[in-house]
Amino acid sequence: MFEAAHNSDQGKLARELSEAGCEEAEISQAFGWFKGLKRLSQAEGEAEALRKSDALRLYGAPEQVRLDAQSRGLLAFLEGSGVLTPLERECVIDRALALDETEVTVDQVKWIVLMVLWSRGRDYVFMEDFLTGQTDPRLQ
Structure with missing residues (x-):
């Protein structure tokens, strides 16, 4: 359920960024960058x-x-x-x-x-x- 809400929020943010003039590739790259940050934050035990x-x-x-x-x-x-x-x-x-x-x-x-x-x-x-x-x- 959290993942669905997260994807919904991400979709809304992507639309808003696109409407503000950001390129789709830039938006995708930014989301990927933050996904990597989240992955690192969760890999603490390693x-x-x-x-x-x-x-x-x-x-x-x-x-x-x-x-x-x-x-x-x-x-x-x-x-x-x-x-x-x-x-x-x-x-x-x-x-x-x-x-x-x-x-x-x-x-x-x-x-x-x-x-x-x-x-x-x-x-x-x-x-x-x-x-x-x-x-x-x-x-x-």
Whole structure:
């Protein structure tokens, strides 16, 4: 029953996006991207070792091409600050690489971080302001 309601909502949203001028291929790609995010959020039990990891993350050549030094630095900062877990970092990287972009910008990575945190039920209000560039980060 939930799946039918979800598909109904998705169909309605797809129609609204189409009426707003979005291409069908873009809409389909966006739904696929979010489906991948949902899949990652539900696969949590498979990554117990990663959750407890304190290993240094090394990026492969294809990842370095797609995620510039600023984006990788942001991810290291967020993980080192305890905002992202290693598992969430990997979710961000996976979703960044799933974008149909030659290079993923740091602003795109910021939005992906927010979506990953929200998808996992984590709400960092100060992070939303920081990641969207509306304020300087301050933990008080």
